[in-house]
Amino acid sequence: MRGTSPLYRPQSAYNLLHLPLVGRLLRWRWGRLALQLPFFIVAALLLIDGFTGPQNAARNLATVAPWVQYRGLLILAVLLAGNLFCMACPFTLPRTLAKRFSLGERRFPKLLRNKWLAIGGLFVIFLLYEWLDLWASPWLTAWLIVAYFVAAFALEAFFKESPFCKYVCPLGSFNFVYGTLSPSQIAVKNADICGQCAGKECINGSYSPQTVIRLDTITLRDAAGTEQRYEQQVIHGPQGTPGCGTELFAPQIKSNLDCIYCLDCARACPHQNIGLFVRTPGRELLQPEAWPKRWDVSLLVICLAFMSVTNAFGMVPPVYALEQSLIDVFGFQSELPVLLLIFGVGNLLLPMGLALLAGTLSRTFTRSALSLRDTVAAFAPAFVPVGFSIWFAHYGFHFLIAPLSIIPVFQEFMGQPGDWALFSVALEGSLIGLIQVVALLGGLLWSLVIAQRAALRLYRRDGLIGLLPWAVLLLLLMLAALQIFSLPMEMRGTEAMFR
Numbered sequence: 001m002r003g004t005s006p007l008y009r010p011q012s013a014y015n016l017l018h019l020p021l022v023g024r025l026l027r028w029r030w031g032r033l034a035l036q037l038p039f040f041i042v043a044a045l046l047l048i049d050g051f052t053g054p055q056n057a058a059r060n061l062a063t064v065a066p067w068v069q070y071r072g073l074l075i076l077a078v079l080l081a082g083n084l085f086c087m088a089c090p091f092t093l094p095r096t097l098a099k100r101f102s103l104g105e106r107r108f109p110k111l112l113r114n115k116w117l118a119i120g121g122l123f124v125i126f127l128l129y130e131w132l133d134l135w136a137s138p139w140l141t142a143w144l145i146v147a148y149f150v151a152a153f154a155l156e157a158f159f160k161e162s163p164f165c166k167y168v169c170p171l172g173s174f175n176f177v178y179g180t181l182s183p184s185q186i187a188v189k190n191a192d193i194c195g196q197c198a199g200k201e202c203i204n205g206s207y208s209p210q211t212v213i214r215l216d217t218i219t220l221r222d223a224a225g226t227e228q229r230y231e232q233q234v235i236h237g238p239q240g241t242p243g244c245g246t247e248l249f250a251p252q253i254k255s256n257l258d259c260i261y262c263l264d265c266a267r268a269c270p271h272q273n274i275g276l277f278v279r280t281p282g283r284e285l286l287q288p289e290a291w292p293k294r295w296d297v298s299l300l301v302i303c304l305a306f307m308s309v310t311n312a313f314g315m316v317p318p319v320y321a322l323e324q325s326l327i328d329v330f331g332f333q334s335e336l337p338v339l340l341l342i343f344g345v346g347n348l349l350l351p352m353g354l355a356l357l358a359g360t361l362s363r364t365f366t367r368s369a370l371s372l373r374d375t376v377a378a379f380a381p382a383f384v385p386v387g388f389s390i391w392f393a394h395y396g397f398h399f400l401i402a403p404l405s406i407i408p409v410f411q412e413f414m415g416q417p418g419d420w421a422l423f424s425v426a427l428e429g430s431l432i433g434l435i436q437v438v439a440l441l442g443g444l445l446w447s448l449v450i451a452q453r454a455a456l457r458l459y460r461r462d463g464l465i466g467l468l469p470w471a472v473l474l475l476l477l478m479l480a481a482l483q484i485f486s487l488p489m490e491m492r493g494t495e496a497m498f499r
């Protein structure tokens with residue numbers, strides 16, 4: 001199964017799998033497990049502290065690690081490197097086990113093989129976060145982690161593909177959408193090899209209960225046009241690797257959407273024909289063929305951008321005034337219906353309604369014959385940078401006001417006194433504000449460029465008028481975010497630093 005063709009023609013010189021040490025670790029058969037195990041241990045520590053530690057959010061690993069540290073680091077990692085958190089995700093450890101015991105032979109129901117569950121999952125998790133004050137409850141956060149493990153195990157173990165990652169997981173959906181901004185992507189080195197590869201192991205895997213040996217004959221032309229042939233032995237067996245769980249076929253990958261960076265494809269490919277290449281960040285946002293023209297995918301991207309605003313709105317004073325007015329008007333007896341109304345409107349109705357309106361207006365203004373679905377799909381990628389920048393401003397704020405808070409929390413978890421004075425360093429409020437404004441304006445600009453390119457592509461000379469409804473929508477989203485970030489925001493989970 002090992003062996004390298006002398007005729008490889010890598011598309012990019014920067015294949016991260018060729019890096020010394022890191023590349024070897026990533027390509028190693030147990031490479032993903034080696035990354036997942038530390039995160040599994042971290043998850044176990046969070047559970048222990050969440051269930052048995054002090055129920056003070058700012059002094060418990062279960063709340064500080066996920067709600068302050070994890071979100072800030074995730075947003076940086078996805079922007080600067082790629083979907084590293086899915087790569088090391090401990091929740092999917094059961095998939096490897098399930099493959100070994102051949103539990104998962106069923107396909108996920110066809111009706112659910114789309115992003116509607118993901119939109120629902122994101123809606124529910126943000127609603128629960130506010131309703132149950134998850135950030136303030138180590139105990140409930142620990143239960144949420146347990147729920148993640150159970151859901152991931154049940155779905156990964158009993159279905160053939162990875163439905164939890166691809167269709168359900170709110171964290172994964174977030175990473176998929178914003179992973180499209182990343183400067184790295186899975187790609188094949190030489191598409192001609194894929195055309196002659198008999199087993200397509202990158203998607204089918206190289207696992208089988210019994211050992212089976214095959215010989216692939218590959219014919220390629222070198223730079224001078226001379227035909228050369230080589231034979232590659234391919235071994236399937238109990239030591240084999242599963243194929244792509246999210247069912248991406250490596251030679252056809254055009255986007256990071258749905259890629260969890262597990263690198264199973266690279267390990268399974270018998271021709272060592274897959275790399276993790278450095279690329280232009282956000283490349284697929286300007287490539288219409290990289291985006292499926294589907295309502296569920298387009299609305300996932302657009303809803304997530306609106307969720308960034310609603311989520312931040314939940315932490316500034318006007319939300320309480322709004323909640324009180326809704327209670328006065330509708331006579332609600334508890335907080336849940338109030339939040340359902342705010343989140344239902346802000347996270348689902350508004351984004352879906354405004355996307356339909358903007359699409360209808362741009363079609364009407366330009367007398368375009370393109371369907372509404374395809375129009376919305378063409379402009380949906382423009383909501384990625386703007387949405388990301390709002391999440392960045394929000395999660396970055398929580399992270400930067402207490403970047404080292406995890407250290408005294410961990411000291412206390414280990415039974416030592418927490419050195420709060422030493423690790424209370426925080427960035428100046430004005431500097432954080434500046435970072436937020438730069439990120440927000442940069443995101444808006446990037447989004448406008450993408451929307452403008454889409455408008456020119458679709459409407460040519462009428463591009464400007466076709467762009468107008470989308471530009472207004474992006475601008476309104478940004479103005480709402482700027483207004484929210486100009487207000488005092490709750491320092492959830494970090495109060496102990498400021499006592």
Ligand code: SF4
Pocket residue numbers: 188193194195197198199200201202203250251268269270271272273274
């Ligand atoms: S990436 Fe590898 S396994 Fe997949 S088709 Fe190409 S050569 Fe075959």
Ligand code: SF4
Pocket residue numbers: 186243244245246247248250253258259260261262263264265266
């Ligand atoms: S293409 Fe599939 S197998 Fe390869 S890294 Fe992405 S998710 Fe994993």
